[in-house]
Amino acid sequence: MQVCIHRGAKEIGGSCIELISKGKRLIIDLGLPLDADRNDKKYLPDISGLDGNDDSLLAILISHPHLDHFGLLAHISNKIPVIMGEDARRILTQAAPFLPGNWPIPTNGLNLKSETSIELGPFKVTPYLMDHSGYDAYSLMIEADGKRLFYSGDFRMHGRKAKLTEKLIANPPKNIDVLLLEGSSLGRLKSHESFPSETNIEKKLVDIFKNAKGITLVHTSSQNIDRIVSIFRACKKTDKTLVIDLYTAVILEATGNENIPQSYWPKIKLYIPQKQRIQIKNKKWFDLLKRHSKNRVFIEDLQEISAQYVLLFRPLHIRDLEKAGLQKDAIYVYSQWEGYWEQDSFSFLREWLAINNIPKVSIHTSGHASVQDLKRFATALKPAKIVPIHTFMPETYSKLFDNVQLHVDGEYWEV
Numbered sequence: 001m002q003v004c005i006h007r008g009a010k011e012i013g014g015s016c017i018e019l020i021s022k023g024k025r026l027i028i029d030l031g032l033p034l035d036a037d038r039n040d041k042k043y044l045p046d047i048s049g050l051d052g053n054d055d056s057l058l059a060i061l062i063s064h065p066h067l068d069h070f071g072l073l074a075h076i077s078n079k080i081p082v083i084m085g086e087d088a089r090r091i092l093t094q095a096a097p098f099l100p101g102n103w104p105i106p107t108n109g110l111n112l113k114s115e116t117s118i119e120l121g122p123f124k125v126t127p128y129l130m131d132h133s134g135y136d137a138y139s140l141m142i143e144a145d146g147k148r149l150f151y152s153g154d155f156r157m158h159g160r161k162a163k164l165t166e167k168l169i170a171n172p173p174k175n176i177d178v179l180l181l182e183g184s185s186l187g188r189l190k191s192h193e194s195f196p197s198e199t200n201i202e203k204k205l206v207d208i209f210k211n212a213k214g215i216t217l218v219h220t221s222s223q224n225i226d227r228i229v230s231i232f233r234a235c236k237k238t239d240k241t242l243v244i245d246l247y248t249a250v251i252l253e254a255t256g257n258e259n260i261p262q263s264y265w266p267k268i269k270l271y272i273p274q275k276q277r278i279q280i281k282n283k284k285w286f287d288l289l290k291r292h293s294k295n296r297v298f299i300e301d302l303q304e305i306s307a308q309y310v311l312l313f314r315p316l317h318i319r320d321l322e323k324a325g326l327q328k329d330a331i332y333v334y335s336q337w338e339g340y341w342e343q344d345s346f347s348f349l350r351e352w353l354a355i356n357n358i359p360k361v362s363i364h365t366s367g368h369a370s371v372q373d374l375k376r377f378a379t380a381l382k383p384a385k386i387v388p389i390h391t392f393m394p395e396t397y398s399k400l401f402d403n404v405q406l407h408v409d410g411e412y413w414e415v
């Protein structure tokens, strides 16, 4: 089996790997690079068949629904099967109409099911459901030509689904020839440090919520389902009501998991910000709105006792909050990657918080394994060779792991 990392050998984001066996090919992930200013076709790696005109390309496998792993799907032929988790596919499909730009909707292709192998020409693919901040995330074992390659995907061991990664470590597949191992935390975290767990995040949120004098604005990704569960659990512990918008309600429904908070649950309310009301009217989403309106509230309801509400905040709420005077006594909890905060797109929000004297608290943990957990993972899988991917620090791997081999972007090599 031949392998080429087209992007990701020395960077986080834009992951893309091509596998070749007996003249047939698979692609794993087709992500948008982190530094791409917008989702442009020019970032597509130079791989034959992305236009749908080369039968040797059997399928594209998407490990999980994060933009840096699937973003460039928008620019390929829809004739190519896209294989991914069923829930992840539903999330992408339901999210697309809400989001600006060219969001792909992969409709054609098999669904991954954890620990169920699929045969694709000369390849056998076995997915393993993993703990990650993205929902329905898989690592993938690919077998061909008597060789075994294991792609870790993005994963961690301190989230709400840590048991999944622990299960794999307790009973790992044997005889792995190559482990393509993500290393997002290298360079961001010292080797002895660990990330807070989601349970830890929940505790920190409880402390903030219970002392709130006004509305609490929690700014996170609506697709970080683990985090939304942490926020909701913290709400329940402090007798607060969680307020979501229609986009979040739709994403939560798209998980297909009734154990995850839903718009119709007690202690959850739906509030439609003015900007979203216009979107609903223009796109005639009246049935969708009706389906999620069981617990709908209006701005007057939020004004009444604002301290009892935790709003899953997005910048589109700003106008509504101002109109209702809700910025008074509000507290803002920033609950996503700190790297976004300094970006230009956040300057309006930074100014708004400053003008209104709204304090900012950061409560977040990573979606990626700590260095110690990467080591545990590698030790359990006992690969003959480790190849770095999804990292800015490939050269540090050899200090942490045995049998490291570096391959650069665009190089074709044998497993």
Ligand SMILES: [Zn+2]
Binding pocket: 064, 066, 132, 134, 154, 367
């Ligand atoms: Zn990810």
